[in-house]
Amino acid sequence: MKGLLNWLFGAKRRSRTISFMIVIVSYIVLSLMIASGSLSRLMISLLVPVCAYIVAALGLNLNVGISGELNLGQAGFMSIGAFTAVILSGIFSANGMNPVLILLICIIAGAVMASVIGWLISVPVLKLQGDYLAIVTLAFGQIIMSLVNNLYVGFDANGLHFAFVTNTLELAEGGKMLISGPMGATGVSTASTFTAGFILVLCALFVVYNLIDSRSGRAIMAARDNRIAAESVGISVSRTKTLAFVISSCLAGAAGALYALNYSSFVATKFEFNDSILLLVYVVLGGLSNMSGTIISTALLVILPEMLRFLQFYRMLIYAVVLIVIMLVSNNEWLKVKAEQLKKKLTGKRKGVQQS
Amino acid sequence: MAFLSYLISGLGLGSVYAIIALGYSMVYGIAKMLNFAHGDIIMAGAFASFFAMTAAGMPLIAAAAIAMVLCTLLGVTIERLAYKPLRNASSLSVLITAIGVSYFLQNAAQLMFGSDTKIYPTVLNGSFSLFGGQLSVSYLSIVTILTCVVIMGALTLFINKTKTGKAMRACSEDKGAAVLMGINVNRIISITFAIGSGLAAVAAVLLCAAYPSVYPTLGSMPGIRAFTAAVFGGIGSIPGAFLGGLMLGVIETFAKAYISTQLSDAIVFAVLIIVLLIRPTGLLGKKVSVKV
């Protein structure tokens, strides 16, 4: 038993145990609240999207925080996962398959599809550095959105049918459109549940932390801290950057699949540039390389605009001000010094108590 | 003939991109930040000139001047309040702040002016024919292209000949050394934001003259396009931004005309990626090397 717990949570990193605890405790508390009916319908409807964004943000933090490369196209990989899931769920639900099984297959397929495309993209792209890499990830996000926005997929007794740019599909009797270009995915049979989202978040944490604490993780961080030194000890920088990018895409794909099967219909522009930016905001506000921070900031920032709904038109304005103020406060030199002093004072006192 | 006509309208669109990209690129070169709020300055310029013409009944030139003054003030104020305190912060923090500023401007505009689309007054109509009526060229395209060329020329002269321009180049090269040479870096950064924002106002008027609708998120797409153009040409390089903007406009117009309107976005970005793969720092960008 102890061995199993160790395998899951790892004894070495405290931050890892904390992250797992936050997720598990939140799940238990929220489940109890749902059971007792004390959670509003709005909140309940946000649970799965929050889980999906957390998974995508954890992936992005691997890319931006651990690997140190700016990525402005994470939503594009969510999109790949989401629309892969829509197609597969369309096929399987027509065959009357168990929804849990459909969800599982869709998440895996979404993750695999996003990883493969992430890998194809990363091979040429990771030769670029810094802001040039960022703009290319942005470009890929836009391309993916634009392509999906022009994609028509239908399913009937004869199998899958694809069309591009103009809808030329003529489906047989009983067939249905799965993706209709700018109208997006329609008639999706929903399968995502809060429990599934919770498990996916745990899996994402498991993958991210296990990667960080390994040979590959060290290589990724070494390449981030000092490219030249990393090569001098025999680490292939491009390979490690690719690995981080692919795993990040993989998590985004899984997140996209979870998100997709939560709604009966959604459009491709649900995963546009602004969403990539929002994911980046979650990661930066939560703290680079800080997974617990990512989880908390994602949850708060997805829920915050909904909580501010009573402010109506002012809510996004306040949201923007909150963003700017957090950045200004967290980078204020004077406050940093004060915080450091306070920390010293507190830890100093604790030591004093122990001595006496 | 159709080819020529597409080329001219592409150059017209590209000129607007180029003017915006110049602002983007100058700010990047000197402040080393991606100013994602730059597109929303365009939006502010559009609204300013719109109200100057419709509510105050001003002529186009006066409205453009008002928009330029307002945008310049807005740009400098944003820099002072939001970016200056972050001079020593990580580039990601600055990026997020710029995104916050962008949201702020969009939502402030929505609160003040409503989210409905307003129709920009027709400012420059008509066209003239060439080759016995086979080719029709709109005056607007010509004015836009000429404006862009004049701006580009003036900016090049300013950067190379004036003392402030030289100080700007020094700052973009090495800020630390510039300070030691007695250059007031904060002043230079303010001037850069002022110029960039003023140019955004010019671009706003030209853009709205071509696509006469004004709404709060108007700046996002041209903003991203201009950013792409700046990177395309080599971010930080002024001739690069000019070239990148023109090429992007032409590629976009051709893609719409010859391939597909819906896919023009994907094509533009695909070309950008190909260019960067061949020239990793853009068409005219400098190669940077690390000293070991």
Added chain:
Amino acid sequence: MTETKTPVLKVTDLGIDFGGLTAVNDLSMNVYENEICGLIGPNGAGKTTVFNMLTKVYQPSRGTIELCGKSTEKMSTIEVNRAGIARTFQNIRLFMNMSVLDNVKTGLHNDISYGTIESILRLPRFAKQEKEADAKAMELLKIFGLDEKADVIAGNLPYGEQRRLEIARALATDPKLLLLDEPAAGMNPQETDELMKTIRFVRDHFKIAILLIEHDMKLVMGICERITVLNFGMMLAQGTPAEIQSDPEVIKAYLGE
């Protein structure tokens, strides 16, 4: 005579140009097994450039580099390291946000063979090899007196310890030839004495050759068996410490006319 053995490092007529400027020219030198050699010269003589060519950070314009009789011409920085050259840097290049232990374990990158999937699933091979890596890394840290600080973030170490950690990291890659770029820079005399002992110990313990760049003449003359002097990218003299100290050309280059 040592001359009959295959040298660990054999450099022949090495040269490099940057644009029109020749930074290093006609450099030939050998380093033999178990030998500590010095590369000295005034500032800007091209010493670090030589290291950068040996590790393929720069591609030489002329000449050949052979490691244990094998040409490194077609190798990348990474392959050169795998073939057996490890180095430290003049301006310290540690992984500043990683722990001291992880810095050394990063040096063991190519010593560990489990894959990414194995590490994500924490399969048995992962645990076994991580344990071995920890032991090896701790052993190295002990040699450099850093074992007590294994969990400290490298960026928080004092300067002298950062220099020592860099050497430990380089040694973790199991090199045949170790290149040290100004290992004593910024150290006080006691620390330098300590460092001299450590360098000798490393040579004897790991049975490797060491080539070092250093301005501290006490260290150079104290531990180097042979010394090459560079001036303006050209080889000025080569020989034992005693020969170098009495060479009139070297004295002229260092002290001026």
